[in-house]
Amino acid sequence: MGGVGVGVLTSHLLGFVPDYKGINIAEQHVANNNAIVGAGIAVQSEYYGPWDTRAGAPNGEHSGLGYAQATDTEMQALAQENPALQGMDQEDPAVAVQVMATRIEMAVNACNRCVDDTDRFIVAALAQNGSGFGIDSIKFLPVVNGRIYWDDVMLNQGRGSSDPIALTRQATTGMNYSTQFMLKLYSYDAISLINNGFILPDGYKNVNWNEINRLINLENKFK
């Protein structure tokens, strides 16, 4: 029994299985069954707890709060894009869903180098985290032969993390947490949600899953 529990926990920490807690939260609160927004909520809320509330968070304006893990500073920035968020509480699940939708929309809109649904899906996957791959990275995506050079992004980019669990996951998988690992978590959760009735909205319907899978397993091919 204990062995099974360890196996499940380990598999989860290493991203071998979808974020079931987060997926359940997404299914409860993402009313329009949007898999792009839902997968972001699933990834961000998987480890949600009292520590993600204003009462329990110690870092004030720089703590990620609510199911979308939004800081107060980010809320101000998002409200400039989506006025409906002005003065709203990111701990409210309905607001968290709006936060995630706006966060992803802003990132994808900023990606003037994205040319197809796969590019947009990858940007959504990396940007939903809210940190580690921000607007700066999106404006500076490397290009070669007229396309975004995702291989370099997966292996060579993505900012570091001060989160011990992120560092643990990074060290044990050998995957760049804020790019390759984030793409893996997000994709698995999106697929789980789609299997449960969620849909990919326009602009994401024709994702090349083989390319996503190739990028997730990029380095492993050469080990």
Add this chain to the structure above:
Amino acid sequence: MNSQLKNIVLPLLATALLLGGTISCNIDQREDVKITNIQYFNIKPKSILESISQGKEDAFISVDTEPELASSSKDEPVAWNQTDYLQIAEALHELVWGESLGTWNLYRMVFSSGCDQVDIGFQSGQLVFFKVINLNGQETRIGHFIEIDPSRSFAQAMETEYYPDLEDWKAIDLAKVKISASEALQIAEKNGGYEKRTAVKNVCSISAGISRDTVVYDGWLVIYSPSVFIDKIDPVTGK
């Protein structure tokens, strides 16, 4: 460890790890990122190096937007190497920010080209520099991003602020990088890259990048894409 003990200890360890992880989500602070300056330029690949060395003011022509990815220069591919890109970056930095790169830390650089251009030179380069300053009483990291893309006759300069400065960016000491990007690529070619790219008839792209913060490898990472070949080159020994 006997099996009974294992059944008790391992779940406890896993629970502790999971609890540590969840709590860390709280302890983990998030940096806020702000782009404070972004400028686009048209460049003339054929003459820009000469213009810079002669101190001409027309090396970079300011434009409002970035050209389409599909738009490529009618010029021949450039025969530029790492030194050329650094020279252009220095000139662009002085133009945009009015100061030399001398006091800035190099964070990352990556150069790329098509596989069929290996023997010619790199056709684009991205360089990231940073500095930690005290801004309004708070430690803030400033990033200067420079992109030079002669294949689109394009250059970009972007400044970002990261606050609070939580990520411990590590600088590349160029004086200690004995192997250049071109040399790293040539080593990768000998290590199997040439064979792999010719096997796919050069229908691939190549990049040589270095960053001390990369998870995969903190030396030169030479990538032949898509999934053709990857090599890791020590920037000091070349091995």
